[in-house]
Amino acid sequence: MPAIHKLPEVLINQIAAGEVVERPASVLKELMENSLDAGSQSIEVQLMQGGVKQLRISDDGCGIDKDDLALALERHATSKIATLEDLEAVGTMGFRGEALAAIASVARTRITSRATGAEHAWRVTEREREPAPAALNTGTVVEVEDLYYNTPARRKFLKSDSTEYGHCDDVFRRVALARPSIGFQISHHGRVNMRLAAGDTERRTREILGDDFMAQARPLLAEAGPLRLSGYVSLPAYARSNRDAQYFYVNGRFVRDKLIQHALREAYADILHGSRHPAFALFLDMDPAGVDVNVHPAKTEVRFREGRAIHQFVFHAVTHTLASPVQAAVIAPVGTALRYFGPTEQTALAVEEPGTFAYTRTDGFARTLPIQGFAPTPFEPRHEASQRPPSLDALSNLSSRFNSAQYAPQGLPQTTQGAPLGYAIAQLHGVYVLAQNEAGLVLVDMHAAHERILYEQLKAVLDGTPGVQRLLIPAVFNASKMEMATAEEQADVLMRMGFDVAPAGPSELAARSVPALLARANTADLLRALLAELRDFPASEVIAARRNELLATMACHGAVRANRQLTIPEMNALLRDMEATERADQCNHGRPTWVQLTMNDLDKLFMRGQ
CATH class of the missing domain: 3.30.230.10 (Ribosomal Protein S5; domain 2)
Structure with missing residues (x-):
């Protein structure tokens, strides 16, 4: 066993560089964070060969004093923390005091800086630690060249110039996104690839x-x-x-x-x-x-x-x-008062630019945002009760509601302002509902929309006592041995979901009750799909974890099918339920349930006004 000895300082720094400096993008991240900590309002990045040949960062921050320049390249030298208490509540991007020393140990490094109030700038390099006079108007410039020139084994792990530049670009975007009030610019081989002016989030x-x-x-x-x-x-x-x-x-x-x-x-x-x-x-x-x-x-x-x-x-x-429930994209007249019921109430005022409006939040911060997601509404107090899950009584069978015209008159109303998704005018090929609203035409995938509505309703009632529809004539269907066994083993689970299922013969199952929300579904198909799910995940704790997947299966089988002809009142009932249902913008699989075609969109299709 060799004797224990202390490693040279250069080797210590190169070991640290293996953790801090993985590639040029790592260097860029550390140096940009230093520029942010210096209070910079403008940061410029210049790269050559993806940052491997040269990486130069200039800023207009507070700069570094002459007496601190040499220390900046020393390991564990920092101005950002001094005690353990500082370390436990770090408010700056950098704080370790390792980055510059690690970079200087594996690349040719030069720092030129002019501190605020200094007569001129000073410069140090990884070799010449004694500051020398230099010319610079303000801030700091850090130049890193020939990365890993003295550790060729590490350099072999670097990728192509384009790949390394891609990683640098990712870092640049991440830093720039978090600081919208600061201007940024990045260039590669002298060509500016992105220039970001100071602005808002x-x-x-x-x-x-x-x-x-x-x-x-x-x-x-x-x-x-x-x-x-x-x-x-x-x-x-x-x-x-x-x-x-x-x-x-x-x-x-x-x-x-x-x-x-x-x-x-x-x-x-x-x-x-x-x-x-x-x-x-x-x-x-x-x-x-x-x-x-x-x-x-x-x-x-x-x-x-x-x-x-x-x-x-x-x-x-x-x-x-x-x-948040559906809010259609409404093209509001200039000056229309808008309110968005999101995480916080927001009051808005439509502006001249099509499709956008300016709004002021409750904290007084003004923004301009796309109008998608907002709809005209009178200024009324928001009732917290409206945010509670609907009661069991309120969740009546959607199919039975389809058969009544309680939601909309047979004719199209003169205005659809109170109904973001408008009112139905037709059904297309038994698949899509066509509706007219203030903005233009709304297309709805009726199965996807109904599936989401049922899914959310099932979730709301499952934690309580689900509404059960007793069947006058039990639904009897053929079942495999595996389905028979699963139905027997999972009888309690099925009962909690609203299904009363029992054997009706050696290879038959009979359903005597089903959830009220799914009374119109094909009982045999629905139960076969549920039994397949329960067969693969028999443990009760696994079933609880897969609760939403099981409910999604139930909702899919209970939703209206394609080619089913709906009446106008039934279509309007579907639209109203969509507006009142959370996450109704997409089905259980993440696909959109409706799209808006504005009058401008339709005019473009027919080249009106062109």
Whole structure:
């Protein structure tokens, strides 16, 4: 066994660099965060060969004093914390004092800085630690060249220039999204690829995630004590095949936290299935003492001191935003008063620009947002009772309601302002409902819409005593041996769901009652589908965990089928239920249940006015 000896300082820094400096994007992240901590209002990034040949960052921050420049390249030298108490409530992006020393150990590094009030700038390099006079108007310029020039084994792990630039671009976007009040610019080989002027969160989100995201996103704002969550969450129609449009920040720091990811997955569980992923840009603000950012050198992992409370806060805030009932895209006249019933009440005023309006939140902060998701409504007090789950009595069988004309007169009303989805005018091929509202034409997938309505109603009543429809003549159907056995083993579970099922012969089952909401469904098909689900997951605790999947199966079989002809009153009943149902914008599988074609859209199809 060799004798124990102390490692040289250069080797110590290079070991640290293996954790901090994975690739050029890691360097960019650390240096941009330093610029933010310096109070910069403008940050410019210049790259050569994906940042491997050269990475240059200039800012207009407070700069570094001459006497501190040499220390800046030393390990564990920082101006951001001094005590353990500081570490436990970090409010800056950087704090370890490792990044610059690690970068300087594996790349040619030069720092030029002019502190506020200094007569001129000073410069140091990884070799020449004694400051030398330099020319610079303001702020700091950090130049990093020939990354891993002295550790060729590490350099071999770097990818192509385009790949490395892609990683740098991702980091640039993450940092820029969190600081909309700061101007950013990034260029590659002298060509400017993105220039972001200082603005507000809505503008910066649109610049980073695009118009398509904003058109399918809902604004979110929720507060609970010291916690505040704001930003945008996408509707399922914008679901993606990967997680490249997921941005979550804690006190302005981009993080990938398992607890937060789980809360978001659960919030989308009812409306997004399969391998699709939601898109979002969310900002959680909280007391820095409530989160530990000293978990990983890259600082993208955090640990919450009250993890359960954070999980529930994020889950409920996102769920509430996504669950708000249907609000059609209304083209309101200029000056129309609008109100959005979202996580917080918001009062708005329509403006000249088509499809947008300006609104002022209760905190006095003004914004301009797409008009999608808002509808004209009189200024009336909001009754909290309207937000409670509907009672069992209120959840009468939708099919029976279809047979009455209690919701709308036979003729189309003169105005549809009180009905965001308007009133039915026809049915297309037994699949789609066509309705007319203030904006134009609404197309509804009647099966998908009814499926969502039944699903939400079943969830609301299952925790209590479900309404049961006794069958005058039991529904008898053939069953396999496995289905017979499953029905016997899971009789209690089926009874809790409203099904009274018993053997009627050696290979027959008889259903004597079904849930009232599903009285019009094909009982045999519905029970076969449920028994298949229960057969694969026989344990009661697993069944409880798969409650929503079972209810989704029931709703799918109970929803109106294609080619069923509906009357105008039945179609209007469906529209009214959609407007009153949470998450009615999409079916249980994440597909949209309705789309709006405005008069402008229709005019374009026929080239009217062109």
